[in-house]
Every structure is written in C-alpha cells, then in structure tokens.
Ligand code: SF4
C-alpha cells in the first residue's frame with residue numbers, strides 16, 4: 275500500500291476516495307477536508323472565535339485540534355453528564371488534551387453546577403437518557419456560546435453521524451428535522467451559529483487522525499448508547515459502504531445539493547421566540563424546555579444567577 | 595499474538611503470523627469499523643502481524659442520539 279501523494283508506505287486507506295496515505299499526508303488530507311467544508315458551507319471566517327463542544331471522544335478532540343491548526347481561536351467547553359464509568363474518564367481525556375496543547379477548556383458539571391444527572395433526569399422526566407442528554411447539551415452549549423460572545427459553536431459531528439441521522443429522518447420523512455440538517459445553522463433569535471466542520475470526514479478517519487496526532491481519547495462508549503437506533507443506522511450504512519464505497523458521501527451531499535431546500539422551514543413556520551422567564555434563553559413558551567427538565571429532575575440553575583456572568587466551570591489552571 | 599478488542603475491552607490469543615485483513619475476516623469484523631494499532635502505530639490492511647505482536651483492534655463507531 276503506497277501513499278497517493280508521495281508513494282511512500284501508507285498507513286491508512288480511505289476507500290471512499292480510493293486513496294491510501296502516509297501519516298503526514300493523511301493529516302494534511304484531514305485539514306484540507308475541514309478547510310474545504312468550512313469554505314464551501316461558509317461556516318467560519320478568518321479570525322472567528324469558536325467554542326468547541328468537547329466530549330473527550332475522538333471527534334470533538336480532533337475538530338478542536340484541526341481548528342487550532344487552521345488558525346482559529348478555539349476554546350473548549352466540556353459538559354459533565356454525571357454518568358458513572360463514563361463521565362469522569364471522558365473529562366480526564368478532555369482536560370489532558372487541553373493541557374497538553376495549552377488550550378482553554380471550561381468544565382460545566384451537571385451534578386455540581388445544576389444539581390442533576392442524565393440518568394436521574396431521564397427517569398423523572400420519563401424520557402430516554404439520550405433525549406434528556408441532547409436537550410441539556412443543546413441548551414448549555416448554545417447558552418455558553420452566546421454568553422461568551424463566540425462567533426460560532428463547533429461540534430464534532432462527522433460524515434457517518436450526519437448520514438446516519440439523515441437515514442433515520444428519511445425513513446420516517448421527518449420534514450422538520452430534515453429542514454434543520456445542515457452543516458451550518460445561522461445565528462439568530464438568541465441562538466449562536468452552529469457549525470460541523472467534520473462533515474467531509476468519516477469516523478474511521480477521525481480515529482486515525484487522533485492516533486497519528488498522539489491524541490488520547492475516550493474509546494469506550496457512553497453506556498446509554500448501547501443498541502440505540504443511531505448505531506443501527508450506522509451499521510446499515512457501513513454494510514452498504516463496504517460493497518459500494520462512497521455511498522455515505524453521495525447520500526449526504528446529494529441530499530444537501532438536491533433535496534435539503536425542500537425542507538427548509540419558511541419564516542412563517544418558525545415558532546415565536548421569547549425569553550424563558552427563568553433562565554432568559556430563547557423559548558417557545560414561557561418556560562424553556564431545559565428549565566422544565568431541570569424542574570422535573572429536581573435540579574437548579576447555578577446559584578450565582580444569570581446577571582452576574584455565570585461561572586462556566588473551573589478553568590483549566592485549577593484542574594483537579 | 596495478543597489481540598485486544600475495545601469497547602468493551604477484551605483480550606484474545608490468536609496464532610500468527612497473519613495479515614491484518616485475514617485477522618479481521620477471521621474475527622468477522624468489518625474493516626471500515628475498526629483501526630488496527632500496534633504499539634501506538636496504525637497498521638495498514640495489507641501488513642503482516644507477527645507471532646509475538648501485541649495489537650489493538652479499536653472500534654471507531656460511536657454514537658449517541660441527538
Ligand atoms: S449516548 Fe446518549 S446519554 Fe450518552 S452521551 Fe450520547 S446522547 Fe448522551
């Protein structure tokens with residue numbers, strides 16, 4: 275196996291591109307794909323300040339690393355979910371990465387700062403854990419990006435994630451979700467711009483990127499992910515990809531090019547946005563969904579209130 | 595050779611030498627869903643694994659809902 279660029283010995287094959295790469299040229303390939311996604315979808319401009327949603331897994335650490343390599347000012351925010359056997363270890367990987375690169379990482383811990391954890395919230399709100407988790411993450415990352423004055427919030431969603439979500443949404447023709455499945459969502463109504471710079475890279479590439487860059491990440495999965503639908507969709511797509519490399523890319527980018535516009539919500543369809551009376555975040559009703567969840571889970575907003583800049587967490591310099 | 599599988603972590607003993615692709619086929623693991631790592635270094639699919647190698651087969655599929 276030879277590198278497509280230099281003909282030296284290759285360490286990884288990317289069948290979708292029918293290409294093999296040596297370490298150096300593979301890293302360059304990853305950066306180029308991210309730069310191309312950022313430019314092609316107008317995700318970021320030079321000099322933008324970006325907040326990265328960090329989980330301690332391969333994708334979020336890789337996107338953070340690549341954004342910094344590409345010259346963006348990128349800080350991380352880690353959200354501790356209070357899941358035994360998962361959250362403490364993930365936090366360690368996130369902290370270790372930030373420390374090794376001298377990057378700024380803030381840590382918000384649901385149990386400490388908000389008085390609840392994902393399992394408990396799911397039980398008391400009668401939701402599945404991933405739904406309580408998704409709601410918490412969306413709210414807290416959005417809020418932190420707004421409050422910190424960042425130009426955008428970046429997440430580590432990769433091509434496999436996006437193709438799997440698309441498959442799930444298409445199977446049920448969930449128009450509302452399809453309309454929001456864009457690699458960039460523009461800012462507005464109190465929400466930050468949201469970008470997914472890894473959409474042109476698959477998850478095997480992200481894992482390889484981390485190994486080659488010496489980034490230690492949390493390999494073990496969140497215990498709540500076991501057997502969920504999302505992984506089932508990924509497996510289905512992977513078995514198609516195995517026989518027909520490039521299918522995932524064609525599926526997702528074909529959707530963006532030729533079908534996504536059909537589902538974009540018109541201005542009239544937008545639910546009216548007002549400020550949540552409890553936390554001040556944008557809400558479709560008097561109290562936002564997050565504050566509802568908080569109430570049912572017996573949690574609380576951070577005690578220092580919202581007028582004073584809320585303590586985002588312990589800065590990395592005070593790491594335990 | 596010693597083969598460590600991840601997520602969940604478990605260890606197997608396999609006879610070597612063997613090509614990476616053959617090992618994955620024997621374990622019935624789709625190639626697109628893993629990386630093979632030997633002493634911190636990526637091992638390409640066509641490489642041979644030696645009798646005394648200690649390798650990791652790392653799953654790359656992650657996924658929670660959103
Ligand atoms: S698997 Fe579900 S509960 Fe676990 S981190 Fe992902 S979304 Fe949250």
Ligand SMILES: [Zn+2]
Pocket residue numbers: 277278279280281282295296297298299
């Ligand atoms: Zn090369």
Ligand SMILES: [Zn+2]
Pocket residue numbers: 550551552553554555561562563564565
């Ligand atoms: Zn609220």
